[in-house]
Amino acid sequence: MYQIDFRKPQHIHFIGIGGISMSGLAEVLLKRGFTISGSDNAKSSLTEKLIEQGATVYYGQKASNVTEGIDAVVYTAAIHEDNPEFAACVEKKLPMMTRAELLGQLMKNYELPIAIAGTHGKTTTTSMLSEVLMAMDTDPTLTIGGMLKSIGGNIRIGSSQIFVAEACEYTNSFLSLFPRIGMILNVDADHLDFFKDIDQIRESFHAFAKLLPEEGLLLLQADTPKKEEITKDLSCNILTFAIRDEGGDSAGETPDVYATDLTFDENGRASYQFHMGTEKLRQIAEQTGYSLSPAVKSLAEKEDVLTLPVSLGVVGSHNVCNSLPVIATALLLGGETDKITSAVAGFTGTDRRFEYKGSIGDVTIIDDYAHHPTEIKATLRAALKYPHKKLFVAFQPHTYTRTKALLTEFADALSLADEVVLADIYAAREKNTIGITSETLLAELEKRNVQSAYFPTFDEIENYLLEKCQPGDLLITMGAGDICKIGDHLLGK
Numbered sequence: 333m334y335q336i337d338f339r340k341p342q343h344i345h346f347i348g349i350g351g352i353s354m355s356g357l358a359e360v361l362l363k364r365g366f367t368i369s370g371s372d373n374a375k376s377s378l379t380e381k382l383i384e385q386g387a388t389v390y391y392g393q394k395a396s397n398v399t400e401g402i403d404a405v406v407y408t409a410a411i412h413e414d415n416p417e418f419a420a421c422v423e424k425k426l427p428m429m430t431r432a433e434l435l436g437q438l439m440k441n442y443e444l445p446i447a448i449a450g451t452h453g454k455t456t457t458t459s460m461l462s463e464v465l466m467a468m469d470t471d472p473t474l475t476i477g478g479m480l481k482s483i484g485g486n487i488r489i490g491s492s493q494i495f496v497a498e499a500c501e502y503t504n505s506f507l508s509l510f511p512r513i514g515m516i517l518n519v520d521a522d523h524l525d526f527f528k529d530i531d532q533i534r535e536s537f538h539a540f541a542k543l544l545p546e547e548g549l550l551l552l553q554a555d556t557p558k559k560e561e562i563t564k565d566l567s568c569n570i571l572t573f574a575i576r577d578e579g580g581d582s583a584g585e586t587p588d589v590y591a592t593d594l595t596f597d598e599n600g601r602a603s604y605q606f607h608m609g610t611e612k613l614r615q616i617a618e619q620t621g622y623s624l625s626p627a628v629k630s631l632a633e634k635e636d637v638l639t640l641p642v643s644l645g646v647v648g649s650h651n652v653c654n655s656l657p658v659i660a661t662a663l664l665l666g667g668e669t670d671k672i673t674s675a676v677a678g679f680t681g682t683d684r685r686f687e688y689k690g691s692i693g694d695v696t697i698i699d700d701y702a703h704h705p706t707e708i709k710a711t712l713r714a715a716l717k718y719p720h721k722k723l724f725v726a727f728q729p730h731t732y733t734r735t736k737a738l739l740t741e742f743a744d745a746l747s748l749a750d751e752v753v754l755a756d757i758y759a760a761r762e763k764n765t766i767g768i769t770s771e772t773l774l775a776e777l778e779k780r781n782v783q784s785a786y787f788p789t790f791d792e793i794e795n796y797l798l799e800k801c802q803p804g805d806l807l808i809t810m811g812a813g814d815i816c817k818i819g820d821h822l823l824g825k
Contacts, residue, residue: 334404334427336437338364342403345426346370347411347418349389350379353498354408354431356475356487358382360438363489371397371417381485395420402426406434409503410761432505435475435497439510442473443493446661447509449540450517450553451533452707454498456646457517457654459682462488462496464658467675468667470494478682478701494665499540501533502526506540514544515551515657516562520706525733525762534561544568549620549664551657554587569616573656575604575649588612589660591642591652600647600717606640606659613638613663622664638663642673645680648714684816686711690823694803696720697819703730703812705741711810712748720806723748726793726818728755728811729770736768743776749808751783751800753793758813790818797822 336342344361346354349370355378358368362385369388372379379389390397393411398420404427411418421428429437439445448458455478463482465472472494476486499506499514502523519537521530538561541550546567552559554574563570573589591604610632617624624632631638642659644651655676662672681687684701691697696719702711708727715723727746729735735742735757746752754770754777770786777784787793797818801807809819 333433334429336404336434338438338441341365341367343367343369343401345398345402345405345421346407347393347405347415347421348372348408348431349382349387350374350376351408351410351431352378352477352479352486353435353475353500354406355379355382356485357406357431357434357438358387359385359485359487360473360475360489362386367401369397369399369402378486393417398424398426404429406431409505430503430505430508432500432503432508436508436510439495439497442495444513445495445497445509445511446513446515447497447499447506447511447540448515448517449499449501449506449537450515451501451520451522452704452710453517453650453654454500455682455701456651456685457515457658458496458498460646460655460676460679461658461661463679464662464667464672464675465494465496465665467671467678468662468665470665472496476682478684480682501536501540504536504539507536507543509540509543511543512545512548513551513661514541514548515661516541516553516556517654517657518553518706519556519562520704521738522704522734524737525731534558538562538564541566541568547620549616551589551660553653554585554590569619571612571616571657571660573653573660575653589656591656594649594652596717598719600714601644602647602649602652603641603643604652606638606642606656608638608660608663610635610638617664620664623666624663625666625668627668628663640669640673643677645677647686647718648710650710650714686714689809689819692822693801695801696806697823698806698808699816699819700808700810701812702810704734705738705745708742708745708810709748711808712745715806715808716748718806721802721804722750722806724751724753724797724801724805724807725749726753726755726797726807726809726815728813728815729757729773730812731760732757732762732764732766732768735770735773736766739768739773739776742773743780743782746777746784747780747782749782752777752785753796754784754786755790755793755811755815756788758811758815760813790821794818794822
């Protein structure tokens with residue numbers, strides 16, 4: 333594979349430069365003095381930002397975008413061999429690499445690369461960890477799969493040796509990374525257009541965990557089904573984490589890090605007690621070479637369990653679980669407890685993660701990226717604790733293969749809402765060769781006696797919601813496509 337020398341700026345061309353991760357990598361290289369060009373299907377705030385910083389961006393993917401002087405090409409998993417721009421690069425015999433391969437090469441330049449993996453929650457957890465590390469004055473470099481308000485985007489260039497990145501399992505892209513600390517938040521059936529089944533997905537996460545060196549650290553959700561298949565034959569250190577009522581589960585297992593005593597405020601934000609065994613804390617710090625803060629080290633020498641009161645600025649019990657590896661990692665990297673808990677409390681989320689958009693006629697509009705049944709359940713359970721009379725969900729299924737493979741699970745998850753309005757399936761990288769439509773999902777909802785409707789256009793959905801929603805109701809626009817446009821349009825944005 334072509335190796336970039338980051339000390340010698342070159343001309344790198346990105347096919348799909350407007351993607352959240354691709355744009356972040358392009359920005360990193362721009363700030364290192366590289367010449368950047370690229371293409372995307374449509375103009376966006378991300379492409380406009382890159383242009384302002386000096387990149388050349390073409391709209392529409394064409395062979396003519398591949399100009400003279402390009403040293404190497406980076407492309408996303410959504411780009412296929414029949415793409416005319418990709419084909420032109422092959423014809424010109426240009427060195428080519430995937431987005432993940434570039435991210436992996438970039439990681440090698442840092443002493444402490446941290447990769448956050450998992451089927452769900454990666455962006456929120458990466459963002460929360462980013463906020464905590466910045467509060468600790470560690471000056472990290474960050475690449476986030478969402479827009480974080482505090483850094484004004486999805487990328488931050490720091491001066492320290494800490495590099496934080498999301499690690500996506502799709503097409504096994506995270507196997508191109510070189511982490512020293514890795515998190516696996518959960519392992520669920522998804523991306524079934526690439527993976528054969530959950531067993532193959534579990535194998536992929538095991539391979540990710542195997543990337544960690546002997547002095548590295550894996551933080552793994554303790555309730556991950558068949559987690560022994562992920563932890564088998566690992567040489568790295570392992571910390572498990574989970575929510576527990578009394579510290580243990582039905583099998584008597586106590587995770588290394590756990591939350592108890594969950595309560596929720598009137599907006600669904602949790603407070604809880606964080607627990608971590610001090611012997612394990614000292615052991616991991618010693619084996620990884622990280623230094624605890626003097627106060628934490630002193631406390632760890634006096635107490636068997638380190639306990640911290642934690643309050644979150646984001647909603648839902650799923651975010652309690654997401655916060656546990658963040659706090660544990662921050663402690664191991666020398667964070668003071670007050671700075672850690674303050675940063676966690678001040679983190680209010682990223683764009684499109686239970687994001688408050690505004691209100692119209694006393695109807696609250698929230699936007700959320702949830703596009704998998706597990707995520708939908710987590711979001712709607714959080715919404716049930718949020719002030720509302722009736723809960724409406726405008727849902728846009730994401731990809732045909734996911735909708736078909738998890739059809740009944742989607743219907744079960746959406747049943748938590750009072751009323752569901754469906755948009756057409758967002759195709760993303762796919763073509764509908766399997767005969768699935770949103771009307772198929774509608775039929776499943778109707779079987780469950782869920783008040784539901786389907787409309788082929790956003791205009792029809794908006795008109796329906798304007799008629800049906802009443803003061804005090806909560807409307808969530810949900811999905812990984814462009815369903816957020818409905819809330820923006822209703823609010824006049």
